[in-house]
Amino acid sequence: MRTADIDRILKKHDYKKSALIPILQDIQAGHRWLPMETLKYVSEKLDIPLIDVYSLATFYKSFSLKPRGKHVVTACCGTACHVRGGPKVLQELQNELHIGVDETTPDKTFTLETVRCLGACALGPLVVIDGKYHGQMNTKKVASTLKKYAKKKK
Amino acid sequence: MIEMTVDGIPVQVEEGSTVLDAVRFYGIEIPTLCHHDGLSEYGACRLCVVEIGKGENAKLVSSCTYPAEQGLFVRTNSQRVVSARKMLVELLVAMCPSSKTVQDLASAMEVTQVRFKVDRMNDCILCGLCVRMCEEQMMAKAIGFVNRGKNRKITTPFDLKSDVCRTCGGCLYICPACELRCQGPNADTDLCNACLNVQPVCLKEEDDKMCFLETCGWCYEELGRKKKKMEKK
Numbered sequence: 388m389r390t391a392d393i394d395r396i397l398k399k400h401d402y403k404k405s406a407l408i409p410i411l412q413d414i415q416a417g418h419r420w421l422p423m424e425t426l427k428y429v430s431e432k433l434d435i436p437l438i439d440v441y442s443l444a445t446f447y448k449s450f451s452l453k454p455r456g457k458h459v460v461t462a463c464c465g466t467a468c469h470v471r472g473g474p475k476v477l478q479e480l481q482n483e484l485h486i487g488v489d490e491t492t493p494d495k496t497f498t499l500e501t502v503r504c505l506g507a508c509a510l511g512p513l514v515v516i517d518g519k520y521h522g523q524m525n526t527k528k529v530a531s532t533l534k535k536y537a538k539k540k541k
Numbered sequence: 542m543i544e545m546t547v548d549g550i551p552v553q554v555e556e557g558s559t560v561l562d563a564v565r566f567y568g569i570e571i572p573t574l575c576h577h578d579g580l581s582e583y584g585a586c587r588l589c590v591v592e593i594g595k596g597e598n599a600k601l602v603s604s605c606t607y608p609a610e611q612g613l614f615v616r617t618n619s620q621r622v623v624s625a626r627k628m629l630v631e632l633l634v635a636m637c638p639s640s641k642t643v644q645d646l647a648s649a650m651e652v653t654q655v656r657f658k659v660d661r662m663n664d665c666i667l668c669g670l671c672v673r674m675c676e677e678q679m680m681a682k683a684i685g686f687v688n689r690g691k692n693r694k695i696t697t698p699f700d701l702k703s704d705v706c707r708t709c710g711g712c713l714y715i716c717p718a719c720e721l722r723c724q725g726p727n728a729d730t731d732l733c734n735a736c737l738n739v740q741p742v743c744l745k746e747e748d749d750k751m752c753f754l755e756t757c758g759w760c761y762e763e764l765g766r767k768k769k770k771m772e773k774k
Contacts, residue, residue, distance in 0.1 A: 438684060439682075441687060
């Protein structure tokens with residue numbers, strides 16, 4: 388991410404120290420993840436010790452310090468999804484994408500993540516791709532759903 | 542001045558002090574681990590737990606972070622407090638059996654067994670002393686807590702050498718886990734308890750006599766004298 392873009396986001400939030408979380412969220416929305424240089428730059432500009440920025444970024448699961456793909460695939464591993472076959476769906480996702488959990492495909496298209504519960508248990512087993520909920524997922528539907536996103540150019 | 546009751550004794554303390562300060566000022570002992578004079582209170586180890594309030598409303602709070610209040614009713618050594626403290630020490634031993642500070646606390650509280658799975662690979666008890674030392678006394682802020690839950694640990698940003706660390710060693714100095722326990726014959730056990738395992742020999746003969754008031758071996762001599770008397774008769 389260019390420093391000009393970060394400066395624009397910082398200016399939008401008035402260089403407020405208290406706005407660290409929204410700033411990091413905006414940076415991640417544009418860049419998909421938080422590189423080390425970006426965190427260092429933000430800590431310098433806001434005059435916050437780097438360790439504070441780093442501990443905040445590692446505390447929240449929604450911040451990623453590893454490169455993410457274009458599409459983030461989130462499989463629910465909550466209790467309701469688990470009993471409805473969530474683990475099988477997760478395994479199918481891993482087989483289809485040839486990656487493990489919290490990994491990104493080499494072509495930087497997909498990132499596979501897990502989540503404990505999204506509160507939409509009636510839709511389980513649930514897979515969320517780029518914020519869109521795909522309910523009643525099963526092993527047969529996995530490949531076709533992923534194919535739709537692989538074609539999409541974002 | 543604030544008036545409150547500690548272990549049934551009416552006490553007066555200055556405003557703005559914590560319950561721990563007040564209780565310690567009157568000479569009542571409360572064990573602590575993450576409390577350190579000169580550093581801010583953190584309330585991580587919970588060892589300074591005391592019971593406040595009366596009857597059913599009594600609750601356990603950490604005295605190092607609880608401000609002294611007018612009319613507060615504090616109990617520092619009730620059964621509930623003691624059992625809670627023992628459990629906490631057991632948890633600390635399970636987290637870091639190699640620390641002298643933790644083992645000393647366990648011995649002082651007569652903890653003779655640990656009910657939890659002891660982790661020998663882990664050494665940090667996340668008391669936060671080093672983090673506060675670095676920030677408040679050394680003005681560096683080079684280390685801090687990262688991650689959360691069971692992955693929480695203390696480290697530098699990105700696990701790399703920090704730019705602001707001056708390698709002053711303050712964190713090592715204050716760390717309670719870095720000081721190794723006595724490397725005697727019990728060094729590999731979960732609990733040291735060297736002094737607790739020795740059964741006082743005078744216990745059967747002189748039950749009401751507190752043997753620690755006499756010089757060691759006194760009871761043996763006394764026993765010998767008694768035997769001789771019996772033989773003479």
